[in-house]
Amino acid sequence: MYHYRRNLMIFSVLLLLLGLLRTVSFVQQMGSWMELFKMDNIDMVKLVLLFLCDLLTSIGAVVSGVMGILLRKKDKGLIVWSILSFVVCIAFFANAMLIIVNSNGQYSNYSSRRGLAYLAALPALQGLCFIGVEKNWEEKMQKNQK
Numbered sequence: 001m002y003h004y005r006r007n008l009m010i011f012s013v014l015l016l017l018l019g020l021l022r023t024v025s026f027v028q029q030m031g032s033w034m035e036l037f038k039m040d041n042i043d044m045v046k047l048v049l050l051f052l053c054d055l056l057t058s059i060g061a062v063v064s065g066v067m068g069i070l071l072r073k074k075d076k077g078l079i080v081w082s083i084l085s086f087v088v089c090i091a092f093f094a095n096a097m098l099i100i101v102n103s104n105g106q107y108s109n110y111s112s113r114r115g116l117a118y119l120a121a122l123p124a125l126q127g128l129c130f131i132g133v134e135k136n137w138e139e140k141m142q143k144n145q146k
Contacts, residue, residue, distance in 0.1 A: 060087065
């Protein structure tokens with residue numbers, strides 16, 4: 001019933017695919033980022049935070065997905081990687097909150113923000129699976145059911 005290793009593999013593959021798609025988008029937008037950093041009338045703190053969140057949700061998601069696939073058979077040392085998963089999750093939420101107001105000062109599309117918030121579920125679930133494998137929750141749950 002509780003298959004943390006299998007779920008870790010599923011969430012890691014999905015996170016890897018999501019990260020690859022976001023990385024392609026991030027690389028394509030590098031020219032736009034350079035132009036935005038040259039502008040004077042933009043809040044630099046918000047721009048740097050948005051840049052870091054985009055970087056984390058693209059490259060961080062790829063690294064987290066790859067490590068989840070590679071470490072799915074291990075039993076120890078997974079807590080560090082669960083922290084990375086939760087950092088990527090926080091970056092997705094921060095990205096969603098930062099794009100509430102677009103460059104024109106108008107509110108952005110609600111569905112795009114909601115979509116980013118839903119995407120935060122993948123790294124959060126992967127992080128929980130890392131912890132579940134590390135702490136051996138599967139055997140503990142089976143003992144409690146008997």
